[in-house]
Amino acid sequence: MSVRQSALLALADDSPDLWDAGFGEVAKRLLTAGVRCFASTGFHATTTRDITKAAALSPAALYVHFASKEDVLFEITRSGHRRVLEVVRSTEDADDPSVYLKALVARFVAWHARHHVAARVSQYELSALTAEHYEVIAGLRQQTTAVFEAAIQWGVEQRAFGVVDAHRLVRAILSLGVDLVRWYRLDGADSPDQLGGFYAELALGMVAAATSAEAT
DSSP states (O other): OOHHHHHHHHTOSSGGGOSOTTSOHHHHHHHHHHHHHHHHHOTTTOOHHHHHHHTTOOTTTHHHHOSSHHHHHHHHHHHHHHHHHHHHHTSOOOSSHHHHHHHHHHHHHHHHHHTHHHHHHHHHSGGGSOHHHHHHHHHHHHHHHHHHHHHHHHHHHTTSSOSOOHHHHHHHHHHHHHHGGGTOOTTSSSOHHHHHHHHHHHHHHHHHHHHHHHHO
8 A cells, every 4th residue: 555545544534424414515525625634734734725626626616615714624623513412412311321321432432433534623623713613612512521421420310320520530531532533544443333332331440430539
């Protein structure tokens, strides 16, 4: 495999299926090209010409659909965070808090694995957003965090978990799940679902460890 082929494979994920139906096909091509460019060279080193070239469009095409390069980044980031929130909110309820928490973590991790390139851009290029756009993303992140914190609190109330600092524990669980976007590849040893299952077991171990730490 050539270096170019290896680099392209490393940037392969399911990001083309993220975009809302309201976007036309050309806008979706630009968003997908933006993901690849930002992931490859970073937001600041990417030009609008780089994005349109990657989308096989004329240099002026971007401004027909987006106000700026930052607007492309915002739409990528907003789409990703919206999808994550949908995924965790649609996790099926369970009678057992442990089963529910495992399902939440498994779905959260598997989503980030399937969309690891878009998620990498969404997580590590946040500082390039305007203050107004950042506030929108921060609100979506807070809503996702709240779903996990509610799951932990439910487990504590049902005495399935010991008394723990839910905020601290959720921060650790989510950080572990998000970090995989730095290194994961779809052609790796673990499928997204396998990785999700593994991390779900780790999350329960973290709950037990946090309970022990609080008790000492």
